[in-house]
Amino acid sequence: MDDFTDAQAIAAIERITRGNFRLLERLFPQITVLIDVSWLLRRGDETDQEWAMTHATFFNSRHVPMSASKGTELLFGVQFPDGSKASTGSITSPFMPEDPTYRPDPPVLYLQNRGGGGGGDELGGSGTIWMWPLPPAGDLRLVAQWTDMGISESSITLDGTQLREAAAGAQKYWPEGAPA
Numbered sequence: 651m652d653d654f655t656d657a658q659a660i661a662a663i664e665r666i667t668r669g670n671f672r673l674l675e676r677l678f679p680q681i682t683v684l685i686d687v688s689w690l691l692r693r694g695d696e697t698d699q700e701w702a703m704t705h706a707t708f709f710n711s712r713h714v715p716m717s718a719s720k721g722t723e724l725l726f727g728v729q730f731p732d733g734s735k736a737s738t739g740s741i742t743s744p745f746m747p748e749d750p751t752y753r754p755d756p757p758v759l760y761l762q763n764r765g766g767g768g769g770g771d772e773l774g775g776s777g778t779i780w781m782w783p784l785p786p787a788g789d790l791r792l793v794a795q796w797t798d799m800g801i802s803e804s805s806i807t808l809d810g811t812q813l814r815e816a817a818a819g820a821q822k823y824w825p826e827g828a829p830a
Contacts, residue, residue, distance in 0.1 A: 667741065684781075687794075690772060691799060707799070708773045724798075725813060726761055726792065727759065727793040729793070731788030732788075734746075759779060764777050788811065789806065791807055792808055793807050825826075
């Protein structure tokens with residue numbers, strides 16, 4: 651079953667890097683936490699015109715759930731046990747493949763959308779959240795909000811200690827100092 655887990659990890663990273671294997675080789679040793687997320691909106695009592703506006707907002711930018719108004723798009727945030735915070739709304743892309751020494755200022759939370767679809771009375775999408783660096787031990791608050799879709803801020807608490815324990819068991823794919 652180890653091969654299945656390894657294949658899932660590589661597939662998730664490949665989605666984030668959009669198949670850029672050179673970037674994948676540089677990025678893989680740095681990756682600490684990936685969280686797959688999915689969302690589904692169901693039509694309520696909206697009129698056809700209101701549902702059409704919801705549909706247009708949902709697919710505003712090539713199936714990426716965004717908004718013309720900054721801060722009203724789909725946002726995720728994290729608060730680490732030490733009080734530091736990161737938000738998907740604060741970074742366009744943490745990747746700069748033209749500079750192999752580049753490292754974003756931590757902490758980073760980045761949402762890579764994988765697209766969406768829908769029709770009739772449902773709209774759905776998915777993405778992967780990349781969190782870096784590995785959070786410290788203790789409670790980690792993960793927050794979601796999508797003002798355009800009427801979703802107010804809500805959160806769950808994750809155990810940073812469990813994330814650290816899982817990371818400690820991660821297998822290295824390339825030895826330190828191996829050529830990329």
